[in-house]
Amino acid sequence: MIPDKTFRALSISSMWLWLMIFALIPSFLLLMTSLLTHGDNELLQLRLTLNNYFSVFNLSYFKVFLRSIMLASSCTVLCLLLAYPFSYILARSEAKYKRILLLLVIIPFWTSSLIRSYAIVAILKTNGIINHFLLWTGIISQPLQLLYTHTATLLGLVYTLLPLMIFPIYSSIEKLDTRFIDAARDLGANKTQVFFKVILPLTFPGILAGSILVFLPAMTLFYIPDLLGGAKTILIGNIIQNQFLAARNWPMGATISIVLTLIMSIVLIFYWRTSPKRQDSFYELH
Amino acid sequence: MSIENSSIIEVIEINGSNTTANTLEPNGSNTTQHATSNIIELKGIQKHYGDHLVLNDINLEVKNSEFLTILGPSGCGKTTLLRLISGFETPTQGTILMNGKDVNGLPPHLRQVNTVFQSYALFPHMNIFDNVAFGLRCKGLPKNVIEKRVREALKMVKLEKYAERKPHQLSGGQQQRIAIARAVVNQPLVLLLDEPLSSLDYRLRKAMQLELKQLQAQLGITFILVTHDQEEALSTADRVVIMNHGLIEQVGTPREVYEEPQNLHVAKFLGEVNIFNTKVINADTDFLKVEVEGKAMSLRNNKNFEAHQTLYTLLRPEDLEVWRDNEVENPDKKNNMHPAKVMQVIYKGSTVDLILRLETGTQILVTQFFNEDDEKLDFHVGEPVWVHWHPGWEVMLSDDSR
Numbered sequence: 083m084i085p086d087k088t089f090r091a092l093s094i095s096s097m098w099l100w101l102m103i104f105a106l107i108p109s110f111l112l113l114m115t116s117l118l119t120h121g122d123n124e125l126l127q128l129r130l131t132l133n134n135y136f137s138v139f140n141l142s143y144f145k146v147f148l149r150s151i152m153l154a155s156s157c158t159v160l161c162l163l164l165a166y167p168f169s170y171i172l173a174r175s176e177a178k179y180k181r182i183l184l185l186l187v188i189i190p191f192w193t194s195s196l197i198r199s200y201a202i203v204a205i206l207k208t209n210g211i212i213n214h215f216l217l218w219t220g221i222i223s224q225p226l227q228l229l230y231t232h233t234a235t236l237l238g239l240v241y242t243l244l245p246l247m248i249f250p251i252y253s254s255i256e257k258l259d260t261r262f263i264d265a266a267r268d269l270g271a272n273k274t275q276v277f278f279k280v281i282l283p284l285t286f287p288g289i290l291a292g293s294i295l296v297f298l299p300a301m302t303l304f305y306i307p308d309l310l311g312g313a314k315t316i317l318i319g320n321i322i323q324n325q326f327l328a329a330r331n332w333p334m335g336a337t338i339s340i341v342l343t344l345i346m347s348i349v350l351i352f353y354w355r356t357s358p359k360r361q362d363s364f365y366e367l368h
Numbered sequence: 369m370s371i372e373n374s375s376i377i378e379v380i381e382i383n384g385s386n387t388t389a390n391t392l393e394p395n396g397s398n399t400t401q402h403a404t405s406n407i408i409e410l411k412g413i414q415k416h417y418g419d420h421l422v423l424n425d426i427n428l429e430v431k432n433s434e435f436l437t438i439l440g441p442s443g444c445g446k447t448t449l450l451r452l453i454s455g456f457e458t459p460t461q462g463t464i465l466m467n468g469k470d471v472n473g474l475p476p477h478l479r480q481v482n483t484v485f486q487s488y489a490l491f492p493h494m495n496i497f498d499n500v501a502f503g504l505r506c507k508g509l510p511k512n513v514i515e516k517r518v519r520e521a522l523k524m525v526k527l528e529k530y531a532e533r534k535p536h537q538l539s540g541g542q543q544q545r546i547a548i549a550r551a552v553v554n555q556p557l558v559l560l561l562d563e564p565l566s567s568l569d570y571r572l573r574k575a576m577q578l579e580l581k582q583l584q585a586q587l588g589i590t591f592i593l594v595t596h597d598q599e600e601a602l603s604t605a606d607r608v609v610i611m612n613h614g615l616i617e618q619v620g621t622p623r624e625v626y627e628e629p630q631n632l633h634v635a636k637f638l639g640e641v642n643i644f645n646t647k648v649i650n651a652d653t654d655f656l657k658v659e660v661e662g663k664a665m666s667l668r669n670n671k672n673f674e675a676h677q678t679l680y681t682l683l684r685p686e687d688l689e690v691w692r693d694n695e696v697e698n699p700d701k702k703n704n705m706h707p708a709k710v711m712q713v714i715y716k717g718s719t720v721d722l723i724l725r726l727e728t729g730t731q732i733l734v735t736q737f738f739n740e741d742d743e744k745l746d747f748h749v750g751e752p753v754w755v756h757w758h759p760g761w762e763v764m765l766s767d768d769s770r
Contacts, residue, residue: 261489262489262492264483265485267476269554270506271503
């Protein structure tokens with residue numbers, strides 16, 4: 083038996099080590115890169131500068147940022163609208179159905195999301211499954227342009243990120259004490275009132291957590307707009323990928339990444355500022 | 369802790385000076401109008417969960433403005449009974465009348481009853497004011513009315529200063545009072561209380577029992593309280609319903625159920641009781657010749673017992689007297705006394721409990737009070753004594769009333 087203290091020290095230090103190697107050091111390297119200069123002949127010139135940061139603040143980048151945020155927001159809202167009722171049914175269903183439903187949510191994770199995106203391409207493309215079907219039924223006479231649209235990108239993002247919304251919401255509904263619902267009904271609340279006055283606010287931490295888990299990756303999942311949106315939807319993730327792999331401008335790519343990280347950190351800080359108070363009241367009560 | 373204690377003291381003092389007029393006359397003027405009407409009637413209620421019979425043939429009439437306490441061990445169906453009244457459960461069979469109307473199928477939010485839950489179930493995301501205002505807001509009352517009634521309700525439970533706090537910032541006793549305020553602010557026909565005091569400590573529970581009783585008298589609303597604590601049941605109730613295994617065993621005033629239990633279960637469940645094995649030797653309409661724990665005695669025949677029946681003679685510990693041999697002046701008196709031996713002496717401050725063994729080997733518990741006859745109560749283990757009770761204080765039950 084390892085003594086309790088040793089075990090705790092070991093587990094905490096190994097976690098720190100992990101974070102150091104895979105999060106802190108890479109972030110630091112990224113930060114350093116963003117402060118260097120792009121060279122024509124070599125990857126990096128060892129000349130410190132803030133120029134990269136100044137060039138981020140230009141209109142075209144701002145437009146892409148804005149578009150990314152818009153797309154990520156629509157994706158988040160759609161995921162929320164789909165995930166909430168699903169999670170509610172899931173959390174309230176019998177144990178045997180619950181297991182099957184949860185499994186159905188998890189199964190897609192066993193396949194790489196890149197491969198799943200190619201599957202969506204196969205469904206949406208001009209001679210894909212949907213167009214074939216619609217032509218066969220005679221609803222349309224010309225194949226529809228489904229792939230390489232804004233909607234296709236959104237569809238791909240929602241499909242890929244939906245489970246990340248389902249799990250936190252599911253767990254918050256699962257944890258929700260039904261006595262609060264009983265109390266609300268007892269006090270005269272009808273179903274709508276019970277939902278908006280009690281269930282929704284008490285599961286809000288789950289909604290917030292799910293929204294962050296969906297919103298942040300939705301900004302950067304570059305291969306989904308690439309595959310499904312064609313050249314039409316350029317997102318912040320695509321620009322970063324472009325800077326690193328096509329333009330070979332590592333400092334610029336790093337700078338955009340850092341700015342993105344900063345924006346996301348602000349979102350996360352906002353989340354932590356609002357949620358602890360809520361959590362407090364839950365824990366103290368039980 | 370100290371804050372909690374001081375607030376309770378304050379509450380009792382305020383109650384003492386403010387509400388004496390109300391509390392001296394329980395069920396003030398409100399009662400007389402509806403003295404005979406039943407606010408709730410349960411007729412032939414049965415409740416199954418699958419094959420499991422939780423409630424069996426429950427018939428109960430709840431009078432307007434009474435404090436009814438349902439007492440029973442856990443799993444006896446008392447909480448289910450409460451949930452049938454509040455509408456969270458529907459009876460498998462039978463009808464529930466509320467104010468004379470059948471409420472079958474009426475959902476909880478449309479019933480004019482409110483519940484104080486065991487865990488209080490205060491909404492953690494709302495402050496105290498919003499918690500209390502919840503029911504009124506659901507009904508869509510105007511803002512100024514809500515404001516006024518919530519303030520009144522908070523004042524009633526002496527917590528008007530806490531309106532802006534969150535539930536978790538209040539002590540258990542305070543949360544309890546908010547739960548009561550949140551329910552009664554809706555002016556229900558009946559207030560249901562599901563083991564409301566079980567999570568409070570002993571002293572606070574005692575204080576809250578008094579407060580509940582006073583509150584009920586003040587409001588004139590019918591209270592139905594469910595508890596497994598017999599002391600709580602006796603001290604709060606106008607009438608007690610004693611339940612066991614999904615059946616009602618007895619309904620009556622606290623005094624009736626304590627002094628005239630209808631069966632052994634009721635007798636054992638309420639306080640301590642000594643059970644003497646008794647054989648009827650001879651019986652006529654007035655008197656019984658019996659053998660109580662091997663001793664021939666003559667007792668009144670109040671329940672038409674017949675000769676050769678086997679009975680139980682029940683006596684509360686405080687109804688028995690214990691005498692030393694030298695204290696019995698007239699030896700004839702010993703004919704009505706049982707010889708016993710002191711096995712244990714338990715000093716309890718205001719009383720002394722004795723565990724005695726009768727000659728038949730039956731162990732009994734006797735409570736002796738300090739009074740002018742017996743200032744010392746100086747009994748010793750092993751001492752021979754005489755046990756006696758005043759004829760007529762005993763309760764006799766036949767074997768099959770079990």
